Amino acid sequence: MREETMRRDLSLQQPHIKAKIIGTTLIIIGIVFLFISSSLYIKLGFAALLIGFFMIIIITEKSVPQIISNAQIEGNADAVKQITKELNLKGNVMFIPKSDILTEERVFIPLKNMNVSLPDIDNDFVFSTGNDGKSLGLVLPPSGLKLLHEVEKEVDFEDMDIDHIEEKLQTFVGMDILKSVSLKKTQDQWKLEVGNPAHCTQNSDFCKQYPCPSCSALLSAIAKASKQKIQVENTVHNGKKTTFFFTMEG
């Protein structure tokens, strides 16, 4: 009984349910107003009807409370954090685009930042035990790869001019994954500014190694579009925005 009440309360908090309740009420009010023979009431009736229909037809998305979706993501992030800590990996992440031997984007977390030599990465490659010491590291699918696949149902990032990527990245804002996104070139680096990414860990050190799904999907999209490797140089959090500074290599 208590569970049922709780479920009902939760479903009432869903935006599409609220919109349906308010929309239906407005439609009923609108119909009543239409029967009153006064030009003002007829206009009010049509206005109420239109707003009601807009609410019912346009607001249809179900949403999961952020605390629950964050909890789902944090489990995976903690596992990667633990692995990188145990392997003593200190290098910044590199996003690797698809190639002839790699069918999906990957991230490479090297042992350290200096003198990194990228191994030949294919789909099954995970631990790089490079004998020269330069290519030691871990290869993983980006945390935002599945998210990118979902976004790609709306927009295609393949073979795109780098100057047009920023416009396409706005799809992430439209899908309510981020509040804002901007990509700018500053001297020898690129600057990706992400506003309020969902599931952000707000941990700069971890962002440099394994960014959250939202930021990871953005960086993977850029790697995919430019067909270049993305080396994250630095990340900065200022509470509302997360900024990535990165370079691109052919």
Next chain:
Amino acid sequence: MLMSEKITLFIAGWILFVLIITGDVNLEIFFILIFIGVLIIRELTDVFSSTNLKDRMNIFIYIFLIIFMVIVGKKVLTIIAV
């Protein structure tokens, strides 16, 4: 706030604004102004909207287009009759 909620809020605001500025003017202008507002909002939010949301907004555009054609048709008939 979801993108669809923002769009609905803008459209509701626009409808109320049009309701106030049209005052006693006939319903035709009221509908045409709402139609123009919906078209502008649809165009401005194009980059940020998902395909599903665009499709749902298009439903209204088609309905308003039919209403607009009826209004224009009526006007043409009135002018021809004169």
